C-alpha cells in the first residue's frame with residue numbers, strides 16, 4: 001500500500017485549507033471595510049463557503065475510493081480510533097456549517113449571488129428561522145477555529161514529537 005494519501009486527496013486537502021482561510025477572512029474583514037464593500041465581502045463569504053462544502057463533498061467521495069495510508073510507527077488502537085473520529089468530525093462540521101449558512105441566507109431572504117448568478121428565492125423567507133440558523137452557523141463557525149487548531153497541532157505533534165509519518169502522508173511530492 002502507498003505510504004501517502006492519493007495525490008487528489010492531498011490537493012483537495014490543502015485547497016480546502018486555502019478556501020477555509022478565505023471564508024473566515026471575508027467575515028473577519030466585514031467590519032473593517034468601507035460600507036459600500038460590505039455587501040461584496042458577504043457575497044465572497046457565501047461563495048468561498050460554498051466551495052468548502054463542494055470540496056468536502058468531493059473529499060468524502062475520494063475517501064471512499066482510497067483508504068487512509070498506514071501511519072509508521074503505528075498508533076495505539078485507542079489513538080487511531082480518536083484520530084479517525086476527529087477526521088469524521090471535521091467532515092461533518094465543514095459540511096454542516098456551509099449548509100446552515102446557505103439555509104440562513106435563503107430563509108433570511110438575503111441577496112445571494114453564486115458565481116455571478118442571482119440565486120432565486122427558493123423558499124418563502126422566514127426571518128425567525130433565518131435568524132435561528134444564522135445563530136447556530138455562527139456558534140459552529142467559532143467552534144471551527146478550535147477544531148482546526150487542534151487538528152493542526154495534532155499534525156505538528158505527530159511530526160515533531162512522535163516522529164511518525166502522519167504529516168508527510170499529507171504532503172505533496174513525488
Ligand code: HEM
Pocket residue numbers: 020023024027045046047048049050052053094097098099100101102103104105134137138139141142144
Ligand atoms: C466553511 C464554511 C463557512 C465558514 C467557516 C463560515 C464562517 C462564518 C463566520 C466565522 C461568521 C461570523 C460569525 C460571528 O460573527 O460570530 C459567519 C457568518 C455568516 N455566514 Fe458563514 N461560514 C461558512 C459558510 C457560509 C455559507 C456557505 C454561507 C451562505 C451561503 C454563510 C453565510 C453566513 C451568514 C449569513 C453569516 C452572518 C453574516 C452577517 O453578519 O450578516 N456562511 N460565517
Ligand code: HEM
Pocket residue numbers: 013016017020059063068083087088090091094148151152155156166167168169170
Ligand atoms: C494548518 C492546517 C492543517 C494541517 C497541518 C493539516 C494536516 C493534516 C494531516 C497531517 C492529515 C493526515 C492525518 C492522518 O491521516 O492521520 C490531515 C487529514 C485531514 N484533514 Fe487536515 N490539516 C489542516 C487543515 C485542515 C482543514 C482546514 C480541514 C477541513 C476543513 C482539514 C480536514 C482534514 C480531514 C477531513 C482529514 C482526514 C483525511 C481523510 O482521511 O480523508 N484539515 N490533515
